[in-house]
Amino acid sequence: MFDKLEDLVIRFNEVSEKISDPEIISNQSQWQKLMKEHSNLTPIVNKYKEYKQTKETIEESLMILEEEDDEELKLMAKEELAEAKAQIGGLENEMKLLLVPKDPNDDKDVFVEIRGGAGGDEAALFAADLFRMYNRFAERNRWKVEIMNTNENGVGGYKEIIFMIKGQGAYSRLKFESGVHRVQRIPTTESGGRIHTSTVTVAVLPEADDVDVEINxxxxxxxxxxxxxxxxxxxxxxxxxxxxxxxxxxxxxxxxxxxxxxxxxxxxxxxxxxxxxxxxxxxQQAELSANRKSQVGTGDRSEKIRTYNFPQGRVTDHRIKLTLHRLDGILDGDINEIIDSLITADQTEKLKSIE
The missing domain is CATH 3.30.160.20 (Double Stranded RNA Binding Domain)
Incomplete structure (x- = not known):
């Protein structure tokens, strides 16, 4: 970890020099990229500086305790040592979190594509439920929703609906919604009261700028x-x-x-x-599983990331084994607890690769 931090300090100093270079400043495109990199590096470099200062305090305090005879000075050194030791562990954890690679798409707006999978009309009706859930979630965050295309099934559901969500950090909050969502409930058309299982596929795509993709x-x-x-x-x-x-x-x-x-x-x-x-x-980054096939799956009942069970009023996210017994609130857009848990699980996995 510390080798990585030293490399980042070297890069930070290089970038700091470049952004003051008149020749680079005249090239606005290059200058803006360097400014963004400088902004991204600043928090981790500052935190590492704070960490090294705390380590120095520990070393200096230990030296005073070993070599000094002045009791008042030793008492001050003990207090500083205790304070520094209490801080050092937290600073290490903060540095590890800052070293987790930031997804460059996190600040982008998103396209959300919802399609009915297995289950016919019932799947289409649940696709409409999920659209309402994400729409309400966007409203709670004061984000804007713009419908791009719809294909209705004639009974109030969607065979497909594509919409855009515009708002700060939309992709960072919604990117883990991609996959197969399974619903278990008694359809209104079911006279025998049997529970049916249907699936809906969700794909969350970051908006691409002209700079990202050039179309001929x-x-x-x-x-x-x-x-x-x-x-x-x-x-x-x-x-x-x-x-x-x-x-x-x-x-x-x-x-x-x-x-x-x-x-x-x-x-x-x-x-x-x-x-x-x-x-x-x-x-470019196959390890992120960003391709459509692995992100969405086929819509088969067995390929699921989350289950919405209406008879029991529960929602289970199978990736992190989280079960919440408040189905109505979640379908009304209150999905922050699920999203926060998914982000934490993702960060935990990434932290394992940082030594």
Whole structure:
């Protein structure tokens, strides 16, 4: 750990010099990257400096206790030694946490894609429940929700719904929601009172900027068609819906919720850019399991990250073996306890790699 810290101090000093270089300042793109790196390094470098000062205090106090005869001086040294020893363990833990690699996407807005898996109409209805849960969670955080595309099933559910959540730290809070969510309940259409199990897949993708992903217009086929949603003056009357096909990858994105073809096209490109960004991340950092296949799964009942059991009023996250008996509150967007527990578990795993 301390070798890593020394390397970071060296890099911090290098960056500090560079951001004062007039030649680099004139290149705003490079300067901004270095300023961001400087900002990221500052907390850990300052904490390491505080740690070394505390270690020096311990060493100096021990020396005074061994070599000095002045009782008053020795008493002061004892007090300083006790205080420093009490601080040193906490400082080490804080440094370890600061050394945990920060996800560069944590501050980004997100796209959330929810799709009904196994279970037909019941899965689509639960997809609507999950959309409401994330929508309420966003409201609690004063984040903005923008629907990108919906595909309703006709009974109040969604075969698919894609929406964007804009807010500080949205991705950092929601990235662990990706996976298969399983619901166990008695459907309203079930006359025998039997509990059915259905699944819904959730994918959380960080928004990609133009800088992150450059799309060649020649690689995208744009098709327009008439919207098939419910209501709206332009539905089934104008070709306002847009379908994008990214030819190199075969990715297809459709957007039809806006009356304007231009707005639908803009939204579709945002979603496409996010999906391409996710694929690129998976190539570069396979260990983060960022690729779509491992993130979402197939929607099969056995592939689950979380179960919502209505008869027992409980929610269980199987990755961290957390069970909460307050289903109604969670579906109303009160999911902070689950999210905090997932983040803590993730940090704990990452800390194991830091010696």
């Amino acid at each position: 217009p020649n690689d995208v086929r744009v098709d327009v068609f008439r919207s098939s949603g419910n209501g709206g003056q332009s539905v089934n009357t104008t070709d306002s819906a847009v379908r994008l096909t990214h030819l190199p990858t075969g990715l297809v994105v459709s957007c039809q919720d806006e009356k304007s073809q231009l707005k639908n096209k803009d939204k579709a490109f945002k979603v496409l850019r996010a999906r391409l960004f996710e694929i690129e991340q998976a190539k």
